[in-house]
Amino acid sequence: MSDTSDTSDFDSETESERIGLEHGAGGEATRKLVAETLASGFGDPEDAIVGLTGMDDGAVIPVGEENLVLTTDSHVIDPPFFPGGDIGRLAVSGTVNDLAVMGATDVRALTSAMVIEANYPVAKLERIADSMAATCEEANAAVVTGDTKVMGNGEIDGIVINTAGVGVAPHVTPDSAVEPNDVILLTDSIGEHGISLLAEREGIEFGSDLASDVKPLNDLLARALEVGGKNIKTMKDATRMGLAGALNEIAEKSGVGIEIREERVPVTSDVKGAGEMLGLDPFQIANEGVAVLAVAPKSAENVLDELREHPKGENAAAIGKGIDDHHGRVVLDTGIGSRYLREPASEPAPRIC
Amino acid sequence: MSDTSDTSDFDSETESERIGLEHGAGGEATRKLVAETLASGFGDPEDAIVGLTGMDDGAVIPVGEENLVLTTDSHVIDPPFFPGGDIGRLAVSGTVNDLAVMGATDVRALTSAMVIEANYPVAKLERIADSMAATCEEANAAVVTGDTKVMGNGEIDGIVINTAGVGVAPHVTPDSAVEPNDVILLTDSIGEHGISLLAEREGIEFGSDLASDVKPLNDLLARALEVGGKNIKTMKDATRMGLAGALNEIAEKSGVGIEIREERVPVTSDVKGAGEMLGLDPFQIANEGVAVLAVAPKSAENVLDELREHPKGENAAAIGKGIDDHHGRVVLDTGIGSRYLREPASEPAPRIC
Structure with missing residues (x-):
């Protein structure tokens, strides 16, 4: 039977290439x-x-x-x-x-x-x-x-x-424009959309403050562009693949490294707690109202101040910078050491957005 | 029980409003x-x-x-x-x-x-x-x-x-621009998409010529616009609700009547035969590569000639005209009398496009 099994293996392999949730x-x-x-x-x-x-x-x-x-x-x-x-x-x-x-x-x-x-x-x-x-x-x-x-x-x-x-778009801000020393700004705390949605699906309640961050950001980002102009190189919303996915994508397309200080990334205690219970990392999960900006150093502080004055940017923070090393990758400084921040292999659950 | 049944009737009526295929x-x-x-x-x-x-x-x-x-x-x-x-x-x-x-x-x-x-x-x-x-x-x-x-x-x-x-669009050709005496041109024979699809679903074969008319028409319509310019008032593709649907929609939005001579509307013998067997009217069924044009009389012949010279317009025909009567309705002259051509109440079958 070994002669025919080769053929049938080949056939089934060809026919079995099918779409998966990933x-x-x-x-x-x-x-x-x-x-x-x-x-x-x-x-x-x-x-x-x-x-x-x-x-x-x-x-x-x-x-x-x-x-x-x-x-x-x-x-x-x-x-x-x-x-x-x-x-x-x-x-x-x-x-x-x-x-x-x-x-x-x-x-x-x-x-x-x-x-x-x-x-x-x-x-x-x-x-x-x-x-x-x-x-x-x-x-x-x-x-x-x-x-x-x-x-x-x-x-x-x-x-x-x-x-x-x-x-x-008077000034286009594609994924591919980050340069070394550009400051990485984040407009809000992360993880709320994905973690609140999965908590809801699991039927777990974590207190009234855990809710999706879903919101339009064009008013906030228009203010940033007014102040930063062409010094804002790249903007990206950290959706399906989370902040980790967004940062890896811009690092790869821009051909630079990105260094992130973990302590600077705002995460609410509700998201931390719920994430731990559900086994989910807030860096790896969908946001629907959070953007990442890469801004030339000379404008970064002004842009950050402007973001923080807007109700949708109160929690904005400078979380890291572009580096001329580790090209295409994201280095996470955890305070006790450094590791690569990888994008998730797949969504933690289907139909999250 | 009559007191409470009133309430429950009301409740069930409110809750039972649901989406249907129509x-x-x-x-x-x-x-x-x-x-x-x-x-x-x-x-x-x-x-x-x-x-x-x-x-x-x-x-x-x-x-x-x-x-x-x-x-x-x-x-x-x-x-x-x-x-x-x-x-x-x-x-x-x-x-x-x-x-x-x-x-x-x-x-x-x-x-x-x-x-x-x-x-x-x-x-x-x-x-x-x-x-x-x-x-x-x-x-x-x-x-x-x-x-x-x-x-x-x-x-x-x-x-x-x-x-x-x-x-x-250098010149916009909306549904609402037909005027009395405008000539109604049709770019191709009707009914092929819907009737061939439903024949396929029913497992009926009618000969090799019955196939969908699905095709992009922008090259054909660009030629028409080159010749007709602003004398082309309205263009519409006769999709889901068929030619009858398209004509009724432009008559209603333009506030004119439209008179159609049935004998001038090209229908292949395959479509006629299959339509009769399936109980489907070619006027009432989806096309995916057929457009209707309303053209001022002075340009109508030139536009029709131009359409016919294009491989996608070989079967084009002048099928009727706008009239200052029967406003918002389509009158079909069958050769032995006249009747209103109504749009279908619903698709003959779901998921036809």
């Missing part, structure tokens, strides 16, 4: 799938400033004299209503933030495409739509076009919302 | 859901040229000196591979066509956001990605940014692809 987690497996399968047939348009190959938070293309930023995200979060927010607030905030961290704090328009399970209660849809409208108002953004599809029971679980958005 | 069909039920629930909290941006309330194929907003057109669609078609195309070709064509019929035949960029079922074969994804790339090449378009999410088995059936797109 392919949707936004990390290494996702990037490999996109590069080798989904994007392999596409070249960037000649005039693209940041194209598909940039794999950034958004693409940047010229339209007339303007830099148009374009981004898309599908939101599959489970449960759709959670402490601190819901799928509607998440969808708008996620897209607004992807635009804003590319430099497009001026959000010109959003789209909203919903795929809804048959029998979904209209009252829940109303809550979601109201939440989207309120978040749009907060972000000075508007949904200008949409699409609605219904799939049968058992064909989709609840609701999936895709939001795409366009904005205009 | 809410995703693109017709009256969808428009009502969007107007009363999904869009009720949104106002159009002050500078919008065509906003959410226009409920057109895309929105139009100014960016610098340009008219930026923005559109989105989620594709839930079942099966994802069908005669004449697949979900990848459909996603790119659908979004390119929504841009093109607003006047943005110059497609600046597309997004692609996939939600994939865990265990989906990578080989199928490769076929879909290759098809998207090939269709982009045909349309001179490019996917510049994307998103990938994975849901568990039983949480989503196969794959859903959302494509959003942006384009620039």
